[in-house]
Amino acid sequence: MLETVFFDLFAGLSVIAGMGVVLARNTMHSVMFLIFCFFNAAGLFFMLDAEFLGVIMILIYVGAVMVLFTFVVMMLEINTARLREGFLQYLPVGGLIAIVLMIEFIGAASSGVFTSGAMATAEHLPQQVNNTVEIGQILYTKYLLGFEIAAIVLLVALVGAVVLTLRTRKDAKYQKIAAQVNVRKEDRMRKVRM
Amino acid sequence: MANVTFPFPFPEHLSSLMPEMFVAVIAMALLLLDLFIPREKKCITAYIAIATASVAALLCVSVNPAEPLVGFYGFFVLDQFAVFAKVLICLATALAMVLSVQYMKDLENVGEYYVLMLFAMLGMMLMSSANNFIVMYLGLELMALCIYVLVGYQRDILRSNEAALKYFILGALSSCMLLYGVTFLYGVTGSFDFVTIGKGLADAGSSSHTAVMLGLVFIIAGLAFKVSMAPFHMWTPDAYEGAPTPVTAFMSVAPKVAGFVIFIRILDQAMPALQHEYTMILSAIAVLTMAVGNLAAIAQRNIKRMLAYSTVGHVGFVMLGLIAANDDGYAGILVYMSIYLFMTMGAFAIIIIMQREGIQGELLDDFSGLSKARPGYALAMGLMLFSLAGIPFLGGFWAKYAVFIAAVEAGHVYLVLYALLFSAVGAFYYIRLVKYIYFDDARVQFNFSESRLMQLTVVLMAIAVVALGVYPDPLMDLCKSAVAAMI
Numbered sequence: 001m002l003e004t005v006f007f008d009l010f011a012g013l014s015v016i017a018g019m020g021v022v023l024a025r026n027t028m029h030s031v032m033f034l035i036f037c038f039f040n041a042a043g044l045f046f047m048l049d050a051e052f053l054g055v056i057m058i059l060i061y062v063g064a065v066m067v068l069f070t071f072v073v074m075m076l077e078i079n080t081a082r083l084r085e086g087f088l089q090y091l092p093v094g095g096l097i098a099i100v101l102m103i104e105f106i107g108a109a110s111s112g113v114f115t116s117g118a119m120a121t122a123e124h125l126p127q128q129v130n131n132t133v134e135i136g137q138i139l140y141t142k143y144l145l146g147f148e149i150a151a152i153v154l155l156v157a158l159v160g161a162v163v164l165t166l167r168t169r170k171d172a173k174y175q176k177i178a179a180q181v182n183v184r185k186e187d188r189m190r191k192v193r194m
Numbered sequence: 195m196a197n198v199t200f201p202f203p204f205p206e207h208l209s210s211l212m213p214e215m216f217v218a219v220i221a222m223a224l225l226l227l228d229l230f231i232p233r234e235k236k237c238i239t240a241y242i243a244i245a246t247a248s249v250a251a252l253l254c255v256s257v258n259p260a261e262p263l264v265g266f267y268g269f270f271v272l273d274q275f276a277v278f279a280k281v282l283i284c285l286a287t288a289l290a291m292v293l294s295v296q297y298m299k300d301l302e303n304v305g306e307y308y309v310l311m312l313f314a315m316l317g318m319m320l321m322s323s324a325n326n327f328i329v330m331y332l333g334l335e336l337m338a339l340c341i342y343v344l345v346g347y348q349r350d351i352l353r354s355n356e357a358a359l360k361y362f363i364l365g366a367l368s369s370c371m372l373l374y375g376v377t378f379l380y381g382v383t384g385s386f387d388f389v390t391i392g393k394g395l396a397d398a399g400s401s402s403h404t405a406v407m408l409g410l411v412f413i414i415a416g417l418a419f420k421v422s423m424a425p426f427h428m429w430t431p432d433a434y435e436g437a438p439t440p441v442t443a444f445m446s447v448a449p450k451v452a453g454f455v456i457f458i459r460i461l462d463q464a465m466p467a468l469q470h471e472y473t474m475i476l477s478a479i480a481v482l483t484m485a486v487g488n489l490a491a492i493a494q495r496n497i498k499r500m501l502a503y504s505t506v507g508h509v510g511f512v513m514l515g516l517i518a519a520n521d522d523g524y525a526g527i528l529v530y531m532s533i534y535l536f537m538t539m540g541a542f543a544i545i546i547i548m549q550r551e552g553i554q555g556e557l558l559d560d561f562s563g564l565s566k567a568r569p570g571y572a573l574a575m576g577l578m579l580f581s582l583a584g585i586p587f588l589g590g591f592w593a594k595y596a597v598f599i600a601a602v603e604a605g606h607v608y609l610v611l612y613a614l615l616f617s618a619v620g621a622f623y624y625i626r627l628v629k630y631i632y633f634d635d636a637r638v639q640f641n642f643s644e645s646r647l648m649q650l651t652v653v654l655m656a657i658a659v660v661a662l663g664v665y666p667d668p669l670m671d672l673c674k675s676a677v678a679a680m681i
Contacts, residue, residue, distance in 0.1 A: 111403065145270055166303065
């Protein structure tokens with residue numbers, strides 16, 4: 001009973017926060033709503049006995065990703081009024097697609113898959129089960145291949161970001177340390193007969 | 195905590211992953227090595243990368259198994275089908291890198307360009323061997339991330355940036371759709387494994403129908419974005435036009451091979467129970483794709499945009515193989531992709547050669563009078579275009595023939611008639627370019643200076659297109675046996 005109440009609380013708040021992200025006029029408010037949304041999602045993870053994922057959600061998404069978002073938003077000057085031009089123009093088509101999708105999602109949710117079988121009878125894990133150990137074990141054994149590929153994906157993201165943003169400016173003056181160290185007295189000094 | 199046990203043994207068939215491991219190690223080593231190569235000698239990086247791709251193709255052949263091997267706890271499958279696809283992907287990557295050497299040499303950070311190409315190739319190789327939605331998605335993202343960067347590599351050119359941004363945003367959206375679809379299948383079957391999902395869907399019954407259908411639709415939509423099927427093709431012309439031309443060549447072949455291979459695996463293994471439904475969805479998409487691709491190509495004045503729409507049109511034809519949903523259809527897709535590789539790489543090689551001092555060489559008009567100035571290139575371009583149009587006794591004819599016959603045998607006669615109609619429409623814009631080349635007067639000087647490597651590439655591609663047109667049987671047999679040995 002209490003669990004249902006908390007589920008409704010977290011789920012409802014995350015939906016409201018999600019709508020806030022899209023509808024907020026101020027970009028910074030959107031970011032704050034997104035943070036709130038992540039907190040609620042973390043709450044849902046905790047309710048599913050996935051405490052590791054819940055903590056990671058807060059540490060990584062709220063702690064790192066959203067801080068980055070905040071910086072980006074502060075550095076870019078985004079004119080939301082201009083972005084909203086043509087909003088009404090696209091509303092009929094976009095709204096129709098949204099309504100159709102909504103009906104489909106409700107149909108899928110109420111089709112009985114999620115209310116029968118293993119999902120309906122799922123119980124809470126016993127207290128001694130440690131999420132972190134379990135994930136660690138399976139991640140480095142069964143999911144090893146996926147883990148390794150994910151590492152390469154991150155490397156590529158890093159290389160890509162550097163390649164697209166690093167510019168060696170031709171007009172900038174660089175310090176040549178080796179040349180400075182190797183310089184000799186004769187290079188710099190000249191005897192002049194006065 | 196004390197009694198932590200590892201219930202899983204060492205991964206089986208580690209050696210079947212050898213080509214991928216080789217590419218990953220060399221690519222990372224090259225990333226470091228490139229730091230020590232001076233700017234004016236960056237072609238060394240290019241040659242190492244080309245050699246890596248070629249050796250990877252040979253390694254793929256060397257691990258070719260007689261029986262399908264499933265390793266890494268069912269994540270990775272190696273069968274002749276995957277090997278064939280990987281060889282095509284390695285070949286396409288190597289050729290695209292060969293086309294890049296001259297084109298990209300003045301660019302900043304050119305060393306990483308080749309490394310990213312190798313990583314994209316790695317992603318596609320993993321996709322071809324995926325037996326699981328996790329590996330499939332990670333391979334797809336690895337490929338896509340590299341290509342987003344490659345498209346935007348000419349940072350000082352506005353249209354390159356625009357292309358990269360459009361491709362990135364639409365690509366990210368399509369990945370979300372794909373993942374969302376996968377979660378529905380996971381919700382119903384409790385597995386990411388293709389075969390387990392296939393079994394689960396067959397047992398699931400009608401109560402889960404809506405959820406399964408949503409999963410199917412989202413997965414098809416997500417993959418359709420990647421292989422640019424209409425109406426998910428919107429990014430294609432802009433990305434193709436804005437990307438550096440060698441990258442355009444790369445994008446129009448390699449990701450399409452990987453995309454169709456994974457399409458075949460998912461439909462054939464994970465969704466046999468939904469064959470009726472997916473055939474209907476794919477037929478509708480194919481009808482639209484063929485029309486959009488071939489009709490929109492007529493209106494284009496820029497050859498890269500024209501070839502982009504032509505790719506969309508070709509994807510529509512290839513889809514007939516998916517719709518046929520039998521071994522002949524899948525073999526037809528492999529035949530189509532192999533021949534398409536040679537035609538496209540040849541055509542793009544000539545477009546790159548056409549780029550010269552002050553002239554982009556990308557407008558159709560720029561080709562006017564090529565036959566009088568450079569009859570050799572005019573002949574090669576003519577061959578490529580006729581082949582793309584599907585004129586008999588050139589490679590492209592057999593490509594179309596293979597998928598059309600398979601679709602007819604599977605009972606999709608009307609769809610094939612429709613495809614033939616749009617094949618004729620497609621012939622119009624290819625042959626219009628031949629008219630520019632042979633019957634119009636030159637507007638500009640053809641004073642380009644191409645490297646020996648480019649000349650050799652054009653000659654090899656032309657020979658391949660003619661040879662496959664005259665004698666396609668070995669390729670067809672190879673594709674048939676590769677599909678027959680599919681898991």
